[in-house]
Amino acid sequence: MQCETISPSRRAVLGASGALFAWAFMPRHALAARGRDARFVTIILRGALDGLTAVLPLGDPDYEALRQSIALHAEGANAALPLDGFFALHPSMPNFARLFRAGQACVIHACATAYRDRSHFDGQDVLESGYEIPGKVDSGWLNRMLIGLPKGEKVAPGAAEKVIGLAVGANAPLVIRGGAPVLGWAPATLPPAGDDLALRLMDLYSQRDPRLAHALQEGIATGKIATGLDNASRGGPGDPEGMKHLAAGAAKLLAQPDGPRVAALAFEGWDTHAQEIGRLARLLAGLDGAFAAFEQELGPSWKDTAILVATEFGRTARVNGTEGTDHGTGTTAFLVGGAVKGGRVIADWPGLKEAQLRDGRDLAATTDLRAIAKGIAVDLLDASATTLSRDVFPGSERVAPARGLII
Amino acid sequence: MVQSPDRIEAALALSRFGLGARQGDLEAISSDPRGALKEEIANRTVPSPAGEELKPTAELLNDLYAFQEAQKEMRERKAAEGISTPAGGVPQPPSSGEQPGKADAMKAEALSSSSSMAGEKAGSAAGTGAPGTPMKGANEPKPVVPFPQRVFLAEAKARFSGTIHAPRIGFGERLAMFWANHFAISAAKGPNVRVIAGAFERETIRPHVFGRFADMLLAVETHPAMLFYLDNQQSFGPNSPAGQNRKRGLNENLAREILELHTLGVNGGYTQDDVTSLARIITGWTVVGRQGRLGTPGSFVFFANAHEPGDQQLLGNIYAEAGFEQGKAALLHLARHPATAAHLAQKLARHFVSDDPPSALVDKLAKTFMATDGDLAAVSTALVEAKESWTPQLAKVRSPLEFSIAILRATGAKPEPQPVLGGLYVMGQPYWQPSGPNGFSDLVDAWASPEGLKMRMDIANVAATKGADYFDPPDFIETRLGPLLSKETRSAVGRAESRAQGLAIAFMSPEFQRR
Numbered sequence: 036m037q038c039e040t041i042s043p044s045r046r047a048v049l050g051a052s053g054a055l056f057a058w059a060f061m062p063r064h065a066l067a068a069r070g071r072d073a074r075f076v077t078i079i080l081r082g083a084l085d086g087l088t089a090v091l092p093l094g095d096p097d098y099e100a101l102r103q104s105i106a107l108h109a110e111g112a113n114a115a116l117p118l119d120g121f122f123a124l125h126p127s128m129p130n131f132a133r134l135f136r137a138g139q140a141c142v143i144h145a146c147a148t149a150y151r152d153r154s155h156f157d158g159q160d161v162l163e164s165g166y167e168i169p170g171k172v173d174s175g176w177l178n179r180m181l182i183g184l185p186k187g188e189k190v191a192p193g194a195a196e197k198v199i200g201l202a203v204g205a206n207a208p209l210v211i212r213g214g215a216p217v218l219g220w221a222p223a224t225l226p227p228a229g230d231d232l233a234l235r236l237m238d239l240y241s242q243r244d245p246r247l248a249h250a251l252q253e254g255i256a257t258g259k260i261a262t263g264l265d266n267a268s269r270g271g272p273g274d275p276e277g278m279k280h281l282a283a284g285a286a287k288l289l290a291q292p293d294g295p296r297v298a299a300l301a302f303e304g305w306d307t308h309a310q311e312i313g314r315l316a317r318l319l320a321g322l323d324g325a326f327a328a329f330e331q332e333l334g335p336s337w338k339d340t341a342i343l344v345a346t347e348f349g350r351t352a353r354v355n356g357t358e359g360t361d362h363g364t365g366t367t368a369f370l371v372g373g374a375v376k377g378g379r380v381i382a383d384w385p386g387l388k389e390a391q392l393r394d395g396r397d398l399a400a401t402t403d404l405r406a407i408a409k410g411i412a413v414d415l416l417d418a419s420a421t422t423l424s425r426d427v428f429p430g431s432e433r434v435a436p437a438r439g440l441i442i
Numbered sequence: 443m444v445q446s447p448d449r450i451e452a453a454l455a456l457s458r459f460g461l462g463a464r465q466g467d468l469e470a471i472s473s474d475p476r477g478a479l480k481e482e483i484a485n486r487t488v489p490s491p492a493g494e495e496l497k498p499t500a501e502l503l504n505d506l507y508a509f510q511e512a513q514k515e516m517r518e519r520k521a522a523e524g525i526s527t528p529a530g531g532v533p534q535p536p537s538s539g540e541q542p543g544k545a546d547a548m549k550a551e552a553l554s555s556s557s558s559m560a561g562e563k564a565g566s567a568a569g570t571g572a573p574g575t576p577m578k579g580a581n582e583p584k585p586v587v588p589f590p591q592r593v594f595l596a597e598a599k600a601r602f603s604g605t606i607h608a609p610r611i612g613f614g615e616r617l618a619m620f621w622a623n624h625f626a627i628s629a630a631k632g633p634n635v636r637v638i639a640g641a642f643e644r645e646t647i648r649p650h651v652f653g654r655f656a657d658m659l660l661a662v663e664t665h666p667a668m669l670f671y672l673d674n675q676q677s678f679g680p681n682s683p684a685g686q687n688r689k690r691g692l693n694e695n696l697a698r699e700i701l702e703l704h705t706l707g708v709n710g711g712y713t714q715d716d717v718t719s720l721a722r723i724i725t726g727w728t729v730v731g732r733q734g735r736l737g738t739p740g741s742f743v744f745f746a747n748a749h750e751p752g753d754q755q756l757l758g759n760i761y762a763e764a765g766f767e768q769g770k771a772a773l774l775h776l777a778r779h780p781a782t783a784a785h786l787a788q789k790l791a792r793h794f795v796s797d798d799p800p801s802a803l804v805d806k807l808a809k810t811f812m813a814t815d816g817d818l819a820a821v822s823t824a825l826v827e828a829k830e831s832w833t834p835q836l837a838k839v840r841s842p843l844e845f846s847i848a849i850l851r852a853t854g855a856k857p858e859p860q861p862v863l864g865g866l867y868v869m870g871q872p873y874w875q876p877s878g879p880n881g882f883s884d885l886v887d888a889w890a891s892p893e894g895l896k897m898r899m900d901i902a903n904v905a906a907t908k909g910a911d912y913f914d915p916p917d918f919i920e921t922r923l924g925p926l927l928s929k930e931t932r933s934a935v936g937r938a939e940s941r942a943q944g945l946a947i948a949f950m951s952p953e954f955q956r957r
Contacts, residue, residue: 082939155939156914172911232899232943236950239934244952246890247839254892306939 073339073374073415074289076329077177077299079208080322080346081159082231082306086366087352087398088315089128090142090380094121097387101352105312105359118142122380127320130327131371139375140326141440143368143407144382147348147400149431153362155306158347163210165405165428174213176427177299180412181215183422211299218295231273231304273304275321282325286332289340305346309357326371338373341415341441345404351396352387363397368404374415376442403434410437449925450834451475457957458794458838459826461612462848463922470610479613479826483819488614488651491600491644495593499641499666500730502593503740506637507732509589590633595859597640598873603856606847617651617822618643619843620793622874624786625662625704626881627671629874634670639874642667655786655816656777663700663773664742666729672696672879679725679750692750697721699879705776707785716757722750723761724769783811789884790825796837797885803830836926836956839886842869844957845898849949852922853909869897899950906945915944919951926953 091107092098093115099106107115107125115123116132122142124132134140150161150169157169165176211217233255240248272281281300288294302322307314322344330337349366365385370377385391385399393399405428412418412427413436424432449468455475456463471478481487497505587595605615622643629636646665650658662668669675677693678685685691697720701712726749730737737743744766753762759775761768776782787807791799803825810824811817825831840848846865850856866873870893876882883889909918915935919927931951938944948954 155937156941156944159940231939232903232946232950235934235938235943235947236899239930239947239951242930243928244956246886247895247952247955250890250892250895254896257892303940303943306937 071339071374071415072336073296074333074336074341074372075297075411075415076285076289076340076342076372077210078322078325078342078344079159079163079210079299079301080305080344081301081303082155082346083158083348083350083362084305084346084366085307085311085315085350085360086144086346087350087360088311089125089319090118090122090144090367091115091125092121092144092384092387093123095384095387101354101387103354105354119380121384122382125315125319127316128323130323130330131369134326134330134371135378138378139373140369140371141375141377142380142382143370143402143404144380145365145385145398145400146368146402146404146407147365148345148404150348151364153348155347155362160209162345162347162404163208165210167430172209175208175210175299176408177211177297178213178215178217180416180418180423180427181297182213183418183426185417208299208301211297231306272300272302273318275317275324278302278321279324279328282328283332286329290333290336307350307359308355308361309359311359322369329372340372341374341411342369342371343408343411344369344371345408349398349400352392352398353396364393365398365400368407370407370411370440374441376440381437402437403431405431405434406437407440409434410440412436414438414441448472448475451832452478453924453926454832454834455479455611457836457848457926458831459611459613459616461606461609461615462844462851463924464607464851464854465921467610468921468924476826478611480823482609482611482613483652483822483826486614486652486819487609488618488648489605489608490648491597491605491640493596493600493604495596496600496640496644499638499645500738500740502637502641503634503666503729504732506590506633507739510633588633590637593637594629594639594874595863597643598859598863600640602847602850602859602862606851607854607856612851613822613826614651616844617818618648620790621647621651621658623876623881623884624789625658625668626876626879627667627874628876628879630872631671635667638667643874650818652819652822653817654777655782655811655818656774658818659704659777660770660773662704663696663724664727666740666742668696669727669729669742672699674724675728677721677725678748679722681752682725682748682750684745684748685725685750692718692721692725694718694721697724700724700773700776703880705785706779706781707788710779710781710785712757715755719754719756720772722752723754723756723772725750726766727769777816778812780808780812783808783816787811787821790821793884794825794838795831795833797887800830803828836953837886838957839889839955840957841882841884841889842866842871842894842898843873843882845869845955846901848954849902849905852918853905853913855905855908865897865901869901870894898955899946902946902949903942905949906942909945910940910942913941913945915941915948918945919948919953922948923951923953928953 087098087102088105088107091102093107093109107113107123109115109117109123113126116126116129117123118132118135122144124135124142131140135142148158148162149167150158152158154169160169160172161167163175164171165179207217233251237248237251237255240251272278281302285298285300289296289298302318302325304314304318326342329340329342333340345368346366349363350360351363353360355361381402383401385401387398389395391399409418409420409423409428409431412423413420418427420436423436424430424434428434449472452468452472452475453463455471455478456467459479606612609615625647627635627639627642629639642662642665646658646661646668650661672695673693674696676690677696678688678690680686680691694717698717700720701710701717702708706712726745726747728743728745728748730739730741730743732739736745746765749765751763753760754768754772755761756772757775757779761772764771784804787804788799790807791803795803806824806828807821810821814820843866846862846869850862863873870889871882915938916932919932919935923931931947931953935944935947935951938947
């Protein structure tokens with residue numbers, strides 16, 4: 036049960052100032068659908084991932100014209116990695132490409148939550164709470180799903196209560212907060228302010244406060260303040276090294292025989308209004324490194340694992356005036372793990388012609404993210420469809436679980 | 443957006459003269475912001491720190507003596523048993539601020555707060571189930587905090603979870619911070635100052651914030667904390683019986699700082715002879731030792747045997763030998779000196795209004811000070827009534843202490859003191875621990891540095907991560923900064939990629955950083 040560097044000690048829990056992820060502390064065999072000791076991880080990408088850069092529709096005739104300076108290509112330097120002939124993968128994600136070829140990763144494209152507006156705060160509420168409207172922030176769908184799961188038969192109730200009692204947490208992502216006990220963990224190293232914060236403050240100060248702008252500029256120029264323009268490893272959830280570190284820490288605990296089975300993490304920095312190429316290259320490399328860390332640290336448990344990666348909404352189909360993209364609708368989700376029936380891009384592709392875009396600007400959403408989550412819950416965790424529609428994703432009766440995502 | 447003048451003044455009252463807006467404060471005073479400030483003056487609103495450990499100075503020093511006695515016995519017992527102990531006595535866990543150069547450790551402490559935002563929601567933050575069941579590691583013995591540090595932490599807690607949250611505006615609390623920095627002492631001097639640093643502020647500053655300056659001055663210069671800090675207990679009249687016996691002489695430290703920092707100011711027209719003369723005048727001002735030969739151990743005493751006999755000349759006036767009364771008369775004279783009035787007026791205006799305050803404002807404050815014989819309520823009122831005090835430009839940058847307090851007020855957080863103290867340390871303003879008797883700088887340049895901003899960003903980030911569960915950033919800035927907000931800040935906060943980032947931007951916005 037001891038991990039060398041990571042154990043859910045009181046110190047770590049109390050030190051969880053950033054509260055980067057948490058998990059439900061479920062005993063062994065509690066999640067044993069089909070005799071399998073399953074692991075389920077949800078990674079939230081805060082800021083709205085541009086799905087058209089992560090997984091680009093190279094085969095769509097309108098893609099290059101919309102993306103212009105930020106379009107990726109099938110050939111040349113920095114070529115996109117082929118997936119299925121129509122879609123290709125961002126070149127920063129070689130691990131994902133390998134897992135895809137091995138049948139352990141798939142892409143869900145042109146998908147979205149029930150949310151159709153463009154506020155990050157509200158979008159993340161909907162994505163994580165599982166409700167159709169924002170503002171319901173008392174609990175997340177992953178937590179309510181845990182409450183509804185069948186209890187493992189091999190665990191005596193008394194023992195289970197004792198384990199659940201271990202739960203302490205500082206700031207877990209909303210998706211896993213709620214009535215089911217969760218244990219919080221964060222690396223002992225403190226999370227510094229994200230690189231993106233410095234850039235946003237630089238932008239604000241340069242408009243409003245020359246004195247503060249000067250000091251901040253000097254801090255950035257001398258390397259005291261990181262901005263994402265350098266490669267300084269800083270360990271936060273918006274930093275590639277930080278993502279790998281967090282993933283490895285989560286995986287070590289998930290791998291333990293009587294450790295947690297369901298985890299949620301949040302990675303930050305995906306709001307790419309400007310200079311999207313460089314920033315997404317870094318961030319996607321971090322996400323890709325997180326996949327590799329999970330695979331490595333989970334060891335034999337990898338075959339029973341599914342990792343769902345989701346973001347609050349997508350971005351505009353057209354490049355904007357600052358080599359970035361603005362808030363949109365449809366985007367990609369990723370599903371990775373040894374338990375995943377992968378090697379495919381799941382998409383009812385809506386097309387990129389003007390009339391096919393939502394409001395003439397966004398990739399339309401043709402797949403409901405809730406269907407994906409429900410499908411995993413049913414096939415990996417033996418959740419009941421009734422509970423999923425009633426308690427986990429209220430109001431989703433018409434959104435059927437997407438079956439066949441899990442081997 | 444056009445704001446009514448009263449709305450803007452309400453925001454200025456809270457940030458420039460107060461501790462920062464809490465939920466509802468802006469609305470509460472917007473009908474008459476200046477009236478609300480004057481009400482705090484009239485009511486003498488200076489909250490009293492409360493807590494079990496917050497005892498009077500003499501009691502605290504007595505307890506310290508007992509603690510040191512016990513330490514000594516333990517050392518001797520161990521030595522007798524042949525157990526070697528590290529130099530410095532019994533092993534002690536690190537205590538805040540006594541280890542310069544340990545910035546990383548302090549930062550870790552600063553950022554590892556286990557506190558909760560908005561008190562009433564504590565415990566639900568992570569949706570945890572049943573708290574309180576022990577988990578692995580939970581039963582590790584807590585390190586023993588040595589007595590002086592325990593008191594220091596209790597005093598800090600009484601401020602950060604207590605006095606700063608009580609008042610509507612907090613002008614009195616801000617003035618208490620101003621005067622405590624004016625009469626700076628440092629807990630780094632040693633355990634004897636550390637243990638009474640809080641008592642010093644409670645006993646000498648707070649009672650006189652809206653009283654007479656002369657009373658504050660006399661209370662300060664006779665307080666054990668100041669006497670220890672500036673070595674006056676070591677100063678002996680060369681011709682006094684005790685000085686003769688022990689072959690000891692003057693220590694000018696306190697006398698010099700009284701003239702240079704506490705009253706006249708560095709250009710206040712005194713000479714080296716005046717410094718030496720004042721040093722002679724206050725010989726014998728000391729603290730009763732642990733044996734209690736001169737009275738209650740740990741209390742102020744005039745030790746006549748150490749007092750330099752004879753009349754003394756100070757600033758051209760002769761002070762006849764009169765024991766303690768000689769020094770008291772000298773201080774009272776210094777307290778009502780025009781140079782003192784000018785010095786204090788300049789410092790007050792610079793603290794509240796701008797690094798380079800309008801001379802009209804400084805003149806008004808100095809004149810009020812002179813006309814009222816140093817009535818600080820009248821001076822504070824003059825500051826509030828002066829039109830120069832209400833410029834809408836936010837010329838000052840909040841000090842780390844003010845910034846930390848503004849975050850705590852704005853979020854309603856009442857954390858354990860360690861993370862707050864750690865934050866102050868890394869931002870360059872270790873609590874009650876300035877590097878010299880001149881206190882912490884009161885200039886924008888001292889705080890708007892690249893290093894300082896970096897630390898503020900990290901601290902804003904941690905506070906925002908905790909606060910993200912409780913506050914909607916656009917609402918948050920409207921209720922806390924409202925009429926001061928620029929459209930650029932509104933936009934930057936509204937466009938943040940997460941609630942936590944939105945709050946971090948709010949804390950780092952020019953409108954929150956400045957006042």
